[in-house]
Amino acid sequence: MNMIRPSDEEKERAVEYILSKGLKKPKSLWQELYDMYRALGLRYVFYDAASSMGIAVFVMIGFYMISLMSSEQYTNASMFAAAPVFFIFVLILTETAERMSVLYELKMTCKYTIRQIAAFRILCFSLMGTVFCTLASLFVGYTDIGDFLRPFSLSLCALFLCSFLSLYIIEAFRKIPFTPVLLWFAMNLLPLLFFGEHWENFLSRVPIALTFCVAFVAFVLFITEIKKLMKIKREVPYYAGC
Amino acid sequence: MLAVNRVTKKYGGFTALEDISIEFTKGVYALLSPNGGGKTTLIKMLVTLLFPTKGEILWDGSDISSLGEEYREIIGYLPQDFGYYKNQTPRTFLNYLAALKGIEPGTAKKKTEELLRLVSLGDVADKKMRKFSGGMIQRVGIAQALLNDPKLLILDEPTAGLDPKERVRFRNLISELSKDRIVILSTHIVSDVETIANRVIMLKDRKILCNDTPSNICNTLKGKVYETRNTDAIPKPYFPLTQRQEDGYTYVRFVCDEECPGPAKPVTPNLEDVFLYVFRDEVI
Incomplete structure (x- = not known):
């Protein structure tokens, strides 16, 4: 039989056409973030967040200075305690500012809702936290690579564990204010205050590879929470008659 | 849609x-x-x-x-x-x-x-x-x-x-x-x-x-809305709607479910009349 067969290119085009008329492939997290970045730019992603970020940096620097200077023998424990400070404070300050914003409701009806923008910001804040942890680890371990890796891995571990758990508990206990601060206090600060030397000994002996692994797993879980935050559909608090 | x-x-x-x-x-x-x-x-x-x-x-x-x-x-x-x-x-x-x-x-x-x-x-x-x-x-x-x-x-x-x-x-x-x-x-x-x-x-x-x-x-109140400047002369029970001033007189617009004889003139109902009448228990 003399049939005209389509070329591979034509087949590919036909398949693409059929697919374009059918169900749309959901965007990946990175594609969504990239599209948001292109549409808004950093200026609008961080709109009105500069003062919160400034305060969080100030608190973080203060905490690093106080903890490292007052307890020189507890370097690892201090690094573990200080690593999430920027993230926790900037998260709480920006979230509170947005929820109290007069434009909150309107922003929730736009193509890019403030909840999605907040998810983007949180990811950026964790990356900024990583940069701060790196700088602080370089500061305490500038003489030796071994002295750098331990505080660095512990800082990342603390940062991503705290980041993941903060987002998780914010969702789970929405009505309790400042849960991330309570979490940070319980997970990062209390062990230093109560078990000072034992805690430092434990952190200085735990294998660096293990802390990197925990940090990696926590980072993956954190990204999963970010994905959920991008897709979540929730009512905006409103009471009848208001 | x-x-x-x-x-x-x-x-x-x-x-x-x-x-x-x-x-x-x-x-x-x-x-x-x-x-x-x-x-x-x-x-x-x-x-x-x-x-x-x-x-x-x-x-x-x-x-x-x-x-x-x-x-x-x-x-x-x-x-x-x-x-x-x-x-x-x-x-x-x-x-x-x-x-x-x-x-x-x-x-x-x-x-x-x-x-x-x-x-x-x-x-x-x-x-x-x-x-x-x-x-x-x-x-x-x-x-x-x-x-x-x-x-x-x-x-x-x-x-x-x-x-x-x-x-x-x-x-x-x-x-x-x-x-x-x-x-x-x-x-x-x-x-x-x-x-x-x-x-x-x-x-x-x-x-x-x-x-x-x-x-x-508006037609739901057709034939039931009247206006008068003398409410004392209205013989039937009525529901007052609005008042307006004209030539020094106060004209009262009202709804009367039955035909209202007397000095009151029938007027064309508007949406405000219906609103006031329908929500008469709620409007102050």
Whole structure:
């Protein structure tokens, strides 16, 4: 039989056409973030967040200075305690500012809702936290690579564990204010205050590879929470008659 | 088409809306009820700020909550308490919201200029909004709702704070816009909707009382509305509506369910008469 067969290119085009008329492939997290970045730019992603970020940096620097200077023998424990400070404070300050914003409701009806923008910001804040942890680890371990890796891995571990758990508990206990601060206090600060030397000994002996692994797993879980935050559909608090 | 199918909304034990079904096609729809009548709850469900406890809201057959940004891209919303950044100018504010609405910067710039002119704020486009009057702020709110050229324009109490001239201009604007989109506006100011609404939806006791054209709604009181300056001479029980002054006399407009002999003249009922009569237990 003399049939005209389509070329591979034509087949590919036909398949693409059929697919374009059918169900749309959901965007990946990175594609969504990239599209948001292109549409808004950093200026609008961080709109009105500069003062919160400034305060969080100030608190973080203060905490690093106080903890490292007052307890020189507890370097690892201090690094573990200080690593999430920027993230926790900037998260709480920006979230509170947005929820109290007069434009909150309107922003929730736009193509890019403030909840999605907040998810983007949180990811950026964790990356900024990583940069701060790196700088602080370089500061305490500038003489030796071994002295750098331990505080660095512990800082990342603390940062991503705290980041993941903060987002998780914010969702789970929405009505309790400042849960991330309570979490940070319980997970990062209390062990230093109560078990000072034992805690430092434990952190200085735990294998660096293990802390990197925990940090990696926590980072993956954190990204999963970010994905959920991008897709979540929730009512905006409103009471009848208001 | 937007369809509200058997929607109920509860806040805990309190039912705000019950079994609401409405279909919206192109034109102006006015939601009318006294304050606290459920208008804002319905509007907030239409813009996905609230979700129905029962029932569904469909846009072209798809549930609006599952459409996500695809639905948000086609709506324009003016909230009842329109918030704004006091230190921003209308131009920067509109550019900011245009970005949130996913509008390309070039298009946003053009659209901002066009809308600022449309709402007569071109002269103050670069002035900070902290010094603006309530009416000017409301006009900024109307402009932001139109930024993405929405197919569905939802306005909650849009004429609040506007002076009579601005009100007329607003009505003309809405009439113009409704030619190729759905416009839903909520209000308790009856005169705002009488001339522009294609359909009026009255909500009473958490349910839809009527969904009809203004003239059909007015006809429900046909032959029952009278006016007189001498209420003492009215022999039947009557329900007073409004009063007006003319030539030093006070004229009282009232509803009388039976034919009313005497000095009172029958008059053509308007939407305000129906509103006052229907909500007589709720209107002060």
